[in-house]
Amino acid sequence: MANIIPTMIRKFANPKVISSLPAATVARRTHFTYVADKEAPVDGPTTKMNMFQAINNGLDLALEVDQSALLFGEDVAFGGVFRCSINLQKKYGADRVFNTPLCEQGIAGFAIGVANAGATAIAEIQFADYIMPAFDQIVNEAAKMRYRSGNLFDCGSLTIRAPCGAVGHGALYHSQSPEAYFAHTPGLKIVIPRGPNKAKGLLLACIKEKDPCLIFEPKTLYRAAVEEVPVAPYECQIGKADILRSGADVTLVGWGTQVHVLLETADMAKKELGVNAEVIDLVSILPWDKETICNSVKKTGRVIIAHEAPKTSGFGAELAATIQEACFLHLEAPVQRVTGWDTPFPHVYEPFYLPDKYRCLDAIKKVIKY
Amino acid sequence: MALIRNSLKIVRDITLRSSIRYSSTNFDPDPQGENLGTTRFPGANAPFVGTPSLLKPNQVHPIPIYRVMDRSGDIQDPSQDPNLSRDIVEKMFRDMVLLNTMDKILYESQRQGRISFYMTNFGEEASHIGSAAALDPNDLVYGQYREAGVLVWRGYTISDFIDQCYGNDEDQGRGKQMPVHYGSRKLNFITISSPLATQMPQAVGAAYAFKRQPNNHRIVICYFGEGAASEGDAHAAFNFAATLDCPVILFCRNNGFAISTPSKEQYKGDGIAGRGPAYGIATIRVDGTDTFAVYNGTKLAREYALKNNKPVILEAMAYRVGHHSTSDDSTAYRSSQEVEVWNSVEHPISKLKNYMLKKGWWSEEEETTYVKSIRKQILSQISLSEKKPKPDWREMFHDVYHDMPQHLKEQLAEMEEHVAKYKQHYPLQNFKA
Numbered sequence: 081m082a083n084i085i086p087t088m089i090r091k092f093a094n095p096k097v098i099s100s101l102p103a104a105t106v107a108r109r110t111h112f113t114y115v116a117d118k119e120a121p122v123d124g125p126t127t128k129m130n131m132f133q134a135i136n137n138g139l140d141l142a143l144e145v146d147q148s149a150l151l152f153g154e155d156v157a158f159g160g161v162f163r164c165s166i167n168l169q170k171k172y173g174a175d176r177v178f179n180t181p182l183c184e185q186g187i188a189g190f191a192i193g194v195a196n197a198g199a200t201a202i203a204e205i206q207f208a209d210y211i212m213p214a215f216d217q218i219v220n221e222a223a224k225m226r227y228r229s230g231n232l233f234d235c236g237s238l239t240i241r242a243p244c245g246a247v248g249h250g251a252l253y254h255s256q257s258p259e260a261y262f263a264h265t266p267g268l269k270i271v272i273p274r275g276p277n278k279a280k281g282l283l284l285a286c287i288k289e290k291d292p293c294l295i296f297e298p299k300t301l302y303r304a305a306v307e308e309v310p311v312a313p314y315e316c317q318i319g320k321a322d323i324l325r326s327g328a329d330v331t332l333v334g335w336g337t338q339v340h341v342l343l344e345t346a347d348m349a350k351k352e353l354g355v356n357a358e359v360i361d362l363v364s365i366l367p368w369d370k371e372t373i374c375n376s377v378k379k380t381g382r383v384i385i386a387h388e389a390p391k392t393s394g395f396g397a398e399l400a401a402t403i404q405e406a407c408f409l410h411l412e413a414p415v416q417r418v419t420g421w422d423t424p425f426p427h428v429y430e431p432f433y434l435p436d437k438y439r440c441l442d443a444i445k446k447v448i449k450y
Numbered sequence: 451m452a453l454i455r456n457s458l459k460i461v462r463d464i465t466l467r468s469s470i471r472y473s474s475t476n477f478d479p480d481p482q483g484e485n486l487g488t489t490r491f492p493g494a495n496a497p498f499v500g501t502p503s504l505l506k507p508n509q510v511h512p513i514p515i516y517r518v519m520d521r522s523g524d525i526q527d528p529s530q531d532p533n534l535s536r537d538i539v540e541k542m543f544r545d546m547v548l549l550n551t552m553d554k555i556l557y558e559s560q561r562q563g564r565i566s567f568y569m570t571n572f573g574e575e576a577s578h579i580g581s582a583a584a585l586d587p588n589d590l591v592y593g594q595y596r597e598a599g600v601l602v603w604r605g606y607t608i609s610d611f612i613d614q615c616y617g618n619d620e621d622q623g624r625g626k627q628m629p630v631h632y633g634s635r636k637l638n639f640i641t642i643s644s645p646l647a648t649q650m651p652q653a654v655g656a657a658y659a660f661k662r663q664p665n666n667h668r669i670v671i672c673y674f675g676e677g678a679a680s681e682g683d684a685h686a687a688f689n690f691a692a693t694l695d696c697p698v699i700l701f702c703r704n705n706g707f708a709i710s711t712p713s714k715e716q717y718k719g720d721g722i723a724g725r726g727p728a729y730g731i732a733t734i735r736v737d738g739t740d741t742f743a744v745y746n747g748t749k750l751a752r753e754y755a756l757k758n759n760k761p762v763i764l765e766a767m768a769y770r771v772g773h774h775s776t777s778d779d780s781t782a783y784r785s786s787q788e789v790e791v792w793n794s795v796e797h798p799i800s801k802l803k804n805y806m807l808k809k810g811w812w813s814e815e816e817e818t819t820y821v822k823s824i825r826k827q828i829l830s831q832i833s834l835s836e837k838k839p840k841p842d843w844r845e846m847f848h849d850v851y852h853d854m855p856q857h858l859k860e861q862l863a864e865m866e867e868h869v870a871k872y873k874q875h876y877p878l879q880n881f882k883a
Contacts, residue, residue: 228631
């Protein structure tokens with residue numbers, strides 16, 4: 081599949097080209113401000129890392145402890161188009177960190193086979209938008225292998241990483257958030273980190289997990305998200321949501337980059353409306369933390385779910401339906417979903433497409449007034 | 451590369467005979483091109499030529515079909531006789547007859563509504579047994595669904611087969627898949643799944659993992675039909691196997707049909723073997739009705755794959771004598787006269803039988819006694835398997851994940867409560883309590 085963004089970056093990296101352009105043309109508008117984790121997930125020495133460095137560090141630690149672990153995908157050998165695998169081939173050899181032919185169904189199928197043989201497979205799909213050719217291997221094969229064989233065989237040592245989400249200018253095929261497609265598949269585990277700490281901990285958890293895991297990494301955070309990350313290996317629990325800010329008036333649920341939009345929205349709501357919002361990072365899409373979400377909603381009586389992916393059958397629909405089922409008597413207002421529109425992800429219209437802080441704030445106004 | 455060069459040489463020979471103009475310009479390095487220096491394109495290593503010409507598919511000779519034994523069971527070239535012991539050949543023959551007998555009975559039992567589905571192996575027994583015999587029992591097998599003979603050879607029992615088809619409590623697959631979706635950890639046979647060709651890149655991945663193990667002595671074999679070879683996953687598997695140097699035999703059963711689609715509507719090239727050189731893969735085509743040709747071909751492929759850490763494409767030519775499955779009536783798309791030829795003189799079992807008769811290793815009486823005893827075993831197993839309860843219905847929720855997550859625990863509890871309330875509406879008597 082085409083990988084347009086790094087080529088664009090390389091082109092514009094030429095200072096002559098850049099200096100010949102008016103500044104406004106290259107200025108990047110981001111729809112969020114990164115909020116670093118308040119505390120490290122585990123004790124011990126930390127280092128400042130951005131998200132690609134934290135992932136690189138996680139991969140490094142995984143390859144170091146597990147001699148069977150393999151890292152592969154398109155352009156992984158030279159460090160990856162997002163630098164996540166940088167220096168790893170040099171360190172662990174070309175038989176453990178290597179390029180595959182350009183074929184997603186092959187990458188996923190190959191990875192399942194590696195895992196069948198008991199080795200650890202860490203596969204990369206260059207953009208989550210290009211995971212679709214591997215859909216059959218992931219949904220019909222990886223997810224069902226343990227079940228259909230009566231536990232004779234499994235591919236539990238398989239992890240697939242894929243950069244996802246909006247990036248400012250990624251348009252239709254460098255922006256998608258396909259988590260809901262996979263959330264409909266029993267047998268998979270799906271996680272989405274909100275920053276470096278979470279990315280490293282979730283990655284190491286996925287690699288160790290005895291079920292096939294998908295980890296969707298919001299690509300806009302690779303460089304933008306910087307925080308203190310523990311140097312030692314650690315794991316973040318799959319299936320556990322994080323309450324990032326507590327509040328009593330409304331529950332805001334999101335994941336990935338959207339968490340940072342919601343944190344900013346919560347600041348605005350406090351300042352402009354005097355509303356105390358509880359902000360929850362769902363972290364794990366499958367299985368998801370029903371208990372944490374429902375406890376929060378029972379407390380606040382109001383809930384807004386926000387995600388970049390389109391609304392219809394987005395994962396917000398699953399949350400909304402379950403909240404309605406489990407918290408019916410506690411709800412003071414209808415469950416709100418602030419999401420991408422039911423259109424393909426557009427290029428120049430991205431600012432109008434995303435569920436930004438103003439749309440989220442407006443939803444808070446609606447549920448408070450209801 | 452060697453194969454490509456050979457085929458180019460063949461083309462050159464043809465063109466030499468047919469046209470002087472072609473021979474002077476077509477495939478020899480062009481003097482003008484050489485003056486321009488050596489080629490520097492990273493994508494191919496080839497000489498320049500000065501005239502454009504299309505390499506047409508018919509300019510490449512078809513890959514020949516390796517055969518050891520003719521239809522009367524005579525070895526054509528004594529140097530090719532694998533000289534297998536009487537015990538081995540007798541096991542080959544008995545296993546083929548067992549598979550054939552079991553197929554006939556289970557096919558009928560589906561017709562009587564006793565099992566929900568079945569697929570026979572008629573006409574392809576030699577591909578299964580010949581290849582399985584040439585492998586090490588530790589070699590890992592990925593199959594499509596018409597390779598039950600490989601399991602027979604490795605020791606999967608009549609009860610293993612029939613319990614799976616009934617999905618009863620003795621089924622190793624726990625009654626979760628349709629009949630003929632066998633699997634065995636003990637016998638290194640990865641559980642079959644219905645989506646075609648998905649097993650192919652998986653087999654390549656497993657072979658890669660084997661290769662990395664110290665003193666590796668295992669290869670992977672992956673079976674698939676010529677129809678499945680049209681799937682994208684087949685392309686992925688061929689290309690990954692070649693570029694990543696994987697010790698895997700990609701074994702194609704080319705039986706002429708994918709359900710109703712004849713192979714001439716499946717591809718236009720030289721079968722599946724013809725694709726091997728294009729991927730840079732060592733390739734062999736064998737007579738899939740000749741047990742010894744399949745055996746020798748697989749043995750050669752295994753040695754090559756293990757020694758060089760490289761893949762082999764093996765195409766076994768055969769004919770699907772039976773219907774595609776119990777849901778198919780093949781008379782709707784082919785003549786019964788055509789089928790009859792492959793069911794008699796060209797049938798793998800009759801060929802091996804002729805060989806054994808000539809050796810004095812087998813007789814009609816022995817066969818009658820053997821088939822009779824096998825039939826008896828299969829029929830009594832059917833009545834046993836039929837009576838065995840299905841697993842506890844709660845197993846429906848097991849093995850989705852390694853550990854049951856909370857939401858599945860809740861759904862299990864919900865169904866338990868429901869079943870307790872409405873038990874008269876569910877076939878609980880058929881399931882283990």
